[in-house]
Amino acid sequence: MATPSSSSNLKLLSLDGGGVRGLSSLIILKRLMDIVSPDPQNPVKPCAWFDMIGGTSTGGLIAIMLGRLQMSIDECIEAYLSTMDDVFRRNHLGVSVSGKVRGRFSTKALTRHIESIIEKQNCKGQTLYVPNDDLPCKVFVCAGAIEVSSATTFTSYPSRDGQSSLLLNTKIWEAARATTAARSFFDPIEIGPMKQKFEDAALYLVNNPINEMMNEARQAWARGGDINHRIQCLVSIGTGHPGVGPAGDGLLAVMTTLKNIATETERTANQFMANWRDQLVDTKKYFRFNVPHGLENVGLENSGKQNIITASTELYLRVNAVDSLRQFEANVLRGASVAAPDLHNANLLMGATPVILEDQPSNRLFDSLDDRKEYINRKETEQWRKLTVPAWRIYERLWYQMPKGQPGRVTLAEFATVLTKNELVTETHKFWPMLLPLDRPADPLPKGLAMALLFMLHLRRWIGWRPARPSAQALFILRRFAEWVDCSCGCKRRWNFANDIGLVDERHMLEAARKCPAKTFLDTQAYGMKAELFHRQGMDINVDNRKAWKARRWE
Structure with a gap:
């Protein structure tokens, strides 16, 4: 079921339009989902983490694939690249004999690919709208209603625009075609018995749908009222700062329009940050990711420049986006530490036995730690020197999954709800008192010592380490295990x-x-x-x- 209207800690994803540069958005999103996933071997799907995904143009197509079709990032990238390679081949001139702008690429090819993607996900013939809002996350896409010269939204859930019979009965493929019908690239689509025409909403100044995201979230969870206090994380992903590129076949009006779209996209982002600085930006709830350099010469239709898109985006993630990624990770961990304890502590504090599953995600996460050099530095002979950064990160993820009745500390019982396999519980009881004063062997552990205990359990399992009680100097060091x-x-x-x-x-x-x-x-x-x-x-x-x-x- 989708998140109920009383939900707090909302996680929202907004995707800009950008033609083939949508690949950049997917690469960025893949990095974010790596941060989110507690088990590196089993990445979380965006539809399982975000409460709402919305987009415009190719961002709308991606929103449908990730949210409505519930595809993984890798599945989405594969389908996206296949579609772009086939669709963005020169079809005909972007102007008809009468002088009107028409689609330069095969609208039939685009439709065929969209329908194929939908059929592979066993959703052929289904509407975008889902009765009873029965989806893991809500999905909307933006399109332009040509007859009224206005942007509108197609949604998977009841909304202010989504009550008409037209929008309620729009098929998934029709909504995908409507949001991707970029003028001069593809022909508009006619939907419904009245054959209403729709095209890409970018021409209606909605290439960056961040404001539409806020409006849709208000309607879905706050009945049009204040929503910012319910938001844990609002992610907006662009498709790079583009140049105009070869987008008009000499058609000055079309080139001017495309330039205006590029300008409007960043203007919208900047204005949103200014309007929401106190509530979302300064509180580290809003994250804007957009490649600043390297995609200027990649036109919306340049499917042959995938290597440039990939290289520029990966460089951006390594250099320009570092602080934003760090803040995003802190947001994720902060949200986990707030949300995770509630269900467990209610049982622990009342003396009830918590529900423990052998195959729970935290056990699988700990099991991902093995004796590879990534996780154990075998070059060192002294045991504590075998610690590695990748292993440290997994210890921290496990820490944030532990319920905590006392902020910043974890009891033995709370620790045991995360690592529930018999051998881990036994070793935990042996090692726990080693990290505490002799007269207080059952005290709660702070974060640093709890992570140090995870390291001890890790090495015990894989190299048979039998640690001795650390000296006072060693404990001084281990208390700072979590510090950088x-x-x-x-x-x-x-x-x-x-x-x-x-x-x-x-x-x-x-x-x-x-x-x-x-x-x-x-x-x-x-x-x-x-x-x-x-x-x-x-x-x-x-x-x-x-x-x-x-x-x-x-x-």
Whole structure:
């Protein structure tokens, strides 16, 4: 069932139009879903995480595939590329004998591909609208009603526009065709017994449907009232900052229109940020992802430039989008820490036995930790030095899945609701007291020590480690297991010294190729005289980073 009207912590996804550049949106969304997915081996579908997905033009087509057809990101990319490759082949001139603008590409080919995608998902002949709103997430697409020169929405749920018999009976393929009927590219579509004509809503200044997203969310969950306090996460994904490109076959009016669409898209984004700065932007609830450079010469129909789109988008994710991705991840984790405890704590605090499943996602997530070098640094002989960044990230995901009756701390009973397999429960009871004072062996653990315990369980399972009680100095370090500090050289790498020698997180670097003396020092594993001679600067920065890390207050 879709999220009920009383829902809070809403997660909303808005997708811009952009022709073949919609591939950029999908690559960005794939990165976001990697962050969201608790089990790396079983990525979450967007329809299972977002409460509403909406889009315009190719963004609308993607919204239908992800939301109404419930496709995975990989399935969507495969179908999208196949469609773009076949459809965007030169069909005829973009102007008729009478001088009117007409579609330059095969409308029949586009329709054929859309119908094929729908049939493969066993939804042939179905309407976009679903009675009783019986979908994991709500879906809408924007289109332009030509006769009234106005934008409208086709929805999968009851809405202010969706009560007419026309919109209630529109087939999935018709809604997809309506939202993708970009003038000069494809012919408009006629829908219903009155043959009402629809085309791409980008021509009606709705290429970026972020305002429509807010309006639809208000109607769906707040009856037209205030919605911002119910939003956990609002994601808006663009298709890159485009140039006009070869989009008009010399038709000045069409080229001017396309340029206006590109300008309007970013103007809408900027105006939305200004209007909602206090409620959504400053509170880190709103996220806008859009490739700033590299797609200027990729026209809406340049399906042969997929490599350029992919490379430019991946570079953007590594360099320009680092801070936004970090904030998005914090939003996801914050939402998990707020939502997860409720059901568990109600049972734990009342003394009831929580429902425990052997095959629950948290068990599968822990099972994904094995003895590969990605998760255990076998080059090191000292056990704590075997810690790796990818393993650390999984420990943190498990931490956020634990119910917590006391903020920032987890009891043994709460810890055990996440790792429920018998051998894990047994080892947990053995290791728990090692991290606590002798006179308080059952106290709750703070985040750092709980993550350290997960590391101990991980190594116990795969290399048979039998840890001894850590010394007072070791516990001082382990309490900061969850803490990171920015590199003092300014490269935006982050450092953690829970493994004694230093862990480096490079997801948030300012520049993808920027060198860091401290990282070079760590990679060479130079010590003593060799370090003094060749890596003095890196050694000094490493010392500064370690001091800053030890000075952090632990949770």
